[in-house]
Amino acid sequence: GIQVEQSPPDLILQEGANSTLRCNFSDSVNNLQWFHQNPWGQLINLFYIPSGTKQNGRLSATTVATERYSLLYISSSQTTDSGVYFCAVAKTSYDKVIFGPGTSLSVIP
């Protein structure tokens, strides 16, 4: 089945810094999402982005489907950005969603 890798596995940032999180996948996909799991365990939708670029405030994401990767950019990080960031993909309309292992982000004041 499709393999999903995320890097880095862990990241510590000073408040105000920028960061880039990466998601690589082993096969073509028609579904890719980024989620943020906050310290209380809630999974929050960030982007549904099977291709192209989207922006939402300080966050933006780019998926290059032909090269099988997606990037999540966090600018001017805040302590509330702490948590685990997951990407999730599905190969076709009939396949289940596969989650990556996540990137654990800690933003310190």
Place this chain on the structure above:
Amino acid sequence: EAQVTQNPRYLITVTGKKLTVTCSQNMNHEYMSWYRQDPGLGLRQIYYSMNVEVTDKGDVPEGYKVSRKEKRNFPLILESPSPNQTSLYFCASSREGLSPGELFFGEGSRLTVL
């Protein structure tokens, strides 16, 4: 407000005592799914449903049952819970029936089986 609602959010129970975790969505979504999240194992799919009366097994269905009698509800049933079912459970829904599409998650249900 569009949302996926799970109940209970927290539950401590004992081995063998049947329990049901409810899941309801108000977005008229066709696709619904249950996941469990365990340290070091990530999120794994338990069961999913592409439409009313249509359910199928995910990666870890053993010990669980589901039903989809109505479009909005997708309860997860543990007939005889065991300690290895202690986990954080998430329900999710999606607009498309055939494709998972954009998934929306509930807030999670933390279950402890003693």
